[in-house]
Amino acid sequence: MATLQVTGTVTDAGGLRTPFTGTIVTQSAPVITSVVVSPQSAPTGTLRTITINATDVDGGPLTYTCFVEGVAATATAQPNVFTFVA
Amino acid sequence: MATLNVAVTATDPTGRVGSGSATITTTSSGIDDGSQNAPAGPPQRPTLLNPYPFKPSWKVAGVHYAVGPKVAPTKIATASMSITVANTVVDGFDFSSGGGFQVNVLAPGVRIINCNFKAGSNAQVPIFSRSTDTYVGYCTIDGGTNVNTTPGALVNSFGVGLRVEYCWLKNAAGDIVDASEGGVIRVNNNLIENGGGLLGAHGDWLQLGGTNRPVDVDVRFNTVYQTNVAAGSQGFMLECNSPQTIAIGKLLNNTMIAVNTVPPGNFATNFLTGVTQALVTGTVEVKDNFMDKSGSAGGFMRPGSLSAKVIVTGNKNMINGKTVNGDNTET
Numbered sequence: 001m002a003t004l005q006v007t008g009t010v011t012d013a014g015g016l017r018t019p020f021t022g023t024i025v026t027q028s029a030p031v032i033t034s035v036v037v038s039p040q041s042a043p044t045g046t047l048r049t050i051t052i053n054a055t056d057v058d059g060g061p062l063t064y065t066c067f068v069e070g071v072a073a074t075a076t077a078q079p080n081v082f083t084f085v086a
Numbered sequence: 087m088a089t090l091n092v093a094v095t096a097t098d099p100t101g102r103v104g105s106g107s108a109t110i111t112t113t114s115s116g117i118d119d120g121s122q123n124a125p126a127g128p129p130q131r132p133t134l135l136n137p138y139p140f141k142p143s144w145k146v147a148g149v150h151y152a153v154g155p156k157v158a159p160t161k162i163a164t165a166s167m168s169i170t171v172a173n174t175v176v177d178g179f180d181f182s183s184g185g186g187f188q189v190n191v192l193a194p195g196v197r198i199i200n201c202n203f204k205a206g207s208n209a210q211v212p213i214f215s216r217s218t219d220t221y222v223g224y225c226t227i228d229g230g231t232n233v234n235t236t237p238g239a240l241v242n243s244f245g246v247g248l249r250v251e252y253c254w255l256k257n258a259a260g261d262i263v264d265a266s267e268g269g270v271i272r273v274n275n276n277l278i279e280n281g282g283g284l285l286g287a288h289g290d291w292l293q294l295g296g297t298n299r300p301v302d303v304d305v306r307f308n309t310v311y312q313t314n315v316a317a318g319s320q321g322f323m324l325e326c327n328s329p330q331t332i333a334i335g336k337l338l339n340n341t342m343i344a345v346n347t348v349p350p351g352n353f354a355t356n357f358l359t360g361v362t363q364a365l366v367t368g369t370v371e372v373k374d375n376f377m378d379k380s381g382s383a384g385g386f387m388r389p390g391s392l393s394a395k396v397i398v399t400g401n402k403n404m405i406n407g408k409t410v411n412g413d414n415t416e417t
Contacts, residue, residue: 027102028102030102032106041112043112043143044114044144046112052096060098064094064097065094065095067092067093074139084139086141
């Protein structure tokens, strides 16, 4: 999140001016800093754990999705952790 | 080795989405699963195991590798053929035209490879053997379901010894493979889809017969996908009729999916028919099979006879990851 200061003036048809100030609050999308697959390389049929690490400057709770070749991975009790057998 | 793509998102309360990615590398399981001898080309059912959280650790027939002919068979317009010369190789023919033709084996050691069969109006068993050690490999054999009520199995052997491997066996009115004279029986690395298409039939994936010859039967690395609704199956039978005996029985590393429903009064689907203890002279192993028994009567048929000489271990339910025991309990 970022806050921008805004200043300006309003002028009517008669030339009278009034200054004003305000703020604009910008919100940013979450940033995924890493996706950790463990084990990343293993024999076919191995249970993998996929951990999504993300930051969000707005600080709100994040929800996560995880797909492997278009197939939804299995959610766990931790919202940013999934499992998949591959 | 294969690389799988992982796509992830993180969404904040206002709906803003961040995205990321990773890869998964799959390597060989180290199990000699026979995949190295598979034909080239795309597998028939590459997404079959996608819904399951618990999958086999080996390469699965029809999912990770293709089965069937290595080269496209040549279509022939001919009548059925009888093979009377020992060790004849029938290679690369398409017997699906003209109502479906049969190869009738009357000599030992005959090999039928890279062929295509489809039963039709002729209502013939595609491969019918009355001699020893018949080999059927790299074939597609389609029974055409029950349209013409083709009698018997897709491969019906009344000879001692039979091997069926790397075949796509599908749409049988009744059984998939019948081996009625004992000896060394091998059914490996096949994709089997829908036995028992004829209402009331037992669509057994392998049925053993009943002579006095001991049986050495090994069934491994097959994939079974049973979806039809006409009838069920007794699965892979490791039992026989007295005085025939089972010297060695192995049901290993098969992937068996039964998601069919069966009309009331008809057989349900089972993966293994019970083994009669008194007829087992050696041991029987039922090990490391993976299954979805949603359409099954419970998994193993007559589980009360699975004890002592029958080792049941490591069989997994692909839905919940639990071990399926010989008495059909899950732990």
